[in-house]
Amino acid sequence: MKRKVSTNHVALVSSTSVQFEDGVLMKDYMTMMMHMVVLCFTLAISLMFWVLSLTASTYYGTLQPVSPWRWLFSVLIPLFITFRAFKRKSLDHGGAIGAMLVGFVLTMANMSFFAVLLTFFITSTKLTRWKGEIKKKIDPEYKEGGQRNWLQVFCNGGVPTELALLYMIEAGPGEMAIDFAKQYSASWMCLSLLGALACSTGDTWASEVGPVLSKSKPKLITTWRDVPTGTNGGVTSVGLLASVLGGGAAGVAYFFMQILLVKDLHSAVSQWPLILYGAIAGLLGSLLDSLLGATMQYSGYDESIRKVVSYESPSVKRICGKPILDNNGVNLFSSILIALFLPGFAWIFWPRP
Helix, strand or coil: CCCCCCHHHHHHHHHHHHHHHHHHHHHHHHHHHHHHHHHHHHHHHHHHHHHHHHHHHHHCCCCCCCCHHHHHHHHHHHHHHHHHHHHCCCECHHHHHHHHHHHHHHHHHCHHHHHHHHHHHHHHHHHHHCCHHHHHHHCCCCCCCCCECHHHHHHHHHHHHHHHHHHHHHHCCCCCCCCCCCCHHHHHHHHHHHHHHHHHHHHHHHHHHHHHHCCCCCEECCCCCECCCCCCCEECHHHHHHHHHHHHHHHHHHHHHHHHHCCCHHHCCCCCHHHHHHHHHHHHHHHHHHHHHHHHCCEEEECCCCEEECCCCCCEEEEECCCCCCHHHHHHHHHHHHHHHHHHHHHHHCCCC
16 A cells, blocks of 8 residues: 655645755855955955054154055965865865965065965875875875865964064064074064974975875884874874975975065075975974874774774774874974974074174
């Protein structure tokens, strides 16, 4: 016998479905409106920076006002890049807005900052997409295209943004040579910012290249025993080399922009150590990230899916670490420590006039 379905039941299901769709549409609409408000607020902040620059240059003769062209470039270029990244699913809504704000501040402060940020963003996005089919087998949390949210943007770009703001307060927007004898504080901030971004770049290169190209199992940095691929704190020779190249790429970007835009570069000390500094920051940042990951980030092997995971369950066998920090927290602390301490060592060995 065929079971008859009552008209009231069909109507109820249809009504529930419509209400659910309306709720989803309303949620998407509210999310879109919230992001539009944040975007308008961001543009208002950027305009405020320009007005404050003009006002400060009127009362303090040592500061140069920001030209309308620089302000326009600082708004349009980050907006174009983040919009393109959002369309390609490299950033979600919140990540795109956060990246645009970070990009605006760094570009307004110093074009060399912008060059390093762009190098980090483009290379990390490309490498995250590279060999995605292999990374899916290793990382259970792998996202197609490596879509980043606002928290990931903050953990990688928050420290550089704060340093860029301090740089503008100290020296004003514009490019300058790294020279501790002439511009001690500003040079320190520039190297701190380069160190933080080179740290993030080196660690990303190591994380994306090492597991794919390495022919041997990674070694846990604290005990030097073999661990499964994907374990937090695991290092390989290929990954360490990639971290040096990634940090060096950040240094090259900074150095190249110095050559193009710094007017009195001929009278300043040599700037080539920027490349070496970036490479060292990339290597140390990757090692520090691995050390924090091995001790303060939980890693376990889930027998049910045969992958390394960051959660505890009956089917998970602990490998190392404690559930204190997640990957974003490890990245943030690594960049902070590199930004704080590495410029001090650079000051000791930096060329003198």
